[in-house]
Amino acid sequence: MCGIVGLFAKSEAIEAELGAHLAKMLIQMTERGSDSAGIAVYRNPVTDSIKLTVMAPDNAYDWHDLKNGLLEQIDSDMEMEINANHAVLILHTEPKDIYDWFFLHFPELHINSSGTTIEIYKDKGPPVNVLNRFKVSQFKGTHALGHSRMATESAVTIQHSHPFSTGQDLCLVHNGSLSNHNILREQLQKQGIVFRTDNDSEVAAGYLMQRMRQGDSMDEALERALKDLDGFYTFAIGTRDGFAVLRDPIACKPAVMAETDEWVAMASEYRAIAVLPGADNAECWEPAPAKIYSWNH
């Protein structure tokens, strides 16, 4: 069991308090999983640059060597904002070049996300601890996803925590379990997708990444996922402009969606939506099995 939440702002008022709303939603999902928690937030877009969220092993990590190394490597301005054991870097370079450089020089660091807008924060422990650690309630943004994990098929580590990056400005959170992830992982590894863990959800993220690298749109990749992924899932997928929701055809894993003039929300359970302003009068429905729902700004 895990909990998923997603919030898409349709008004500036919701954007200004996006983090506070998402935090309340995710805390409601604590009983669905308190092994680890994570969020993806889309905010402060950069132009002509890339934004990376980098995760260090602990809060005491000394970021100076990374900063000096990066200044030497990319030979231009950069920004670094440290938040607990995470740092958001804004760099004037190409993602591919910098990934290889990171793996070579700073193997202890994990790149949670990469793009122009996305930031991913995650850690072990119940949602309230993780949300407080990164001061998520202070975040503004256009949309965000959150996940509370109850580990069922692989270890409880930060690397096993959701959301998983699935490409530039893309991420995935998953409630469920995949049964064919081992064979899929082998196939995707042969095609050059790198996996950091033995986690099934990371395979779903890698699968979508590979499909979209080959030219599929998000909807096309999800249509194909319905054929190739075997198991139980409710996915929420964050994109630069919005998010998408997909449930497997059996649809055992719960999901509920709601919409008002101010926001669109999805969650594993309605009680995570009930904390939003105007929820009592929201249009509310259960997403149908094997049907893609998406919202874009």
Place this chain on the structure above:
Amino acid sequence: MATHNIDLEKTSVRDINQALHELNGTEDRSEWRITNSKGRHAIAVGIDAPLSVNIEGHVGYYCAGMNKHATVTVNGNCGPGVAENMMSGMVRVTGSASQYAGATAHGGLLIIEGDASSRCGISMKGVDIVVNGSVGHMSAFMAQSGRLVICGDAGDALGDSLYEARIYVRGKVVGLGADCIEKPIEDKHRAELKQLLDKAGITDCDAAEFRRYGSARKLYNFNIDNMDAY
């Protein structure tokens, strides 16, 4: 009679359920109004008295589970498992219900004014379920007895591995499950259907518009001709 007003922002679900259970086994007909449900789980579970409970708002999992004698009305939507294992009484949902509404229920009447999603009436054992909207896939899976009335459409694999429950559908059926077949609808069926619609307060559906589905009885009995398969 005075109505007991319970605000779930001030009283816990455990406390309100305990207060309702104090009346179990009595003939108490008091009225209870529960506000600020906000998707909370297991509200009004395990009642065994002819109480009247009105819940204002959406509820989470297993609302009114194991109900006996009480009339529980949810003015909103329900999460999974509403009226699960109900024994008697009546549960009415004015909105829609999530998965496995009325699962394993032995008796009473469950009315869903909106839609019910997948597995509605799974393993039902005598309950009557009336859905004014449509139901999702695998509804009435292994249903043993009772009646499931669907005024809208039914999803795939309706009545899979059905025993003796009777299913009435007014709209389209995406697909029938194993051993579920359409059966002729006779006057006695229309009469019981009309009675169920009347009890549910559904006035805009004519019993003549429904089709009847039931078990072909080829799956659940031992059949000597199938010996090679064992």
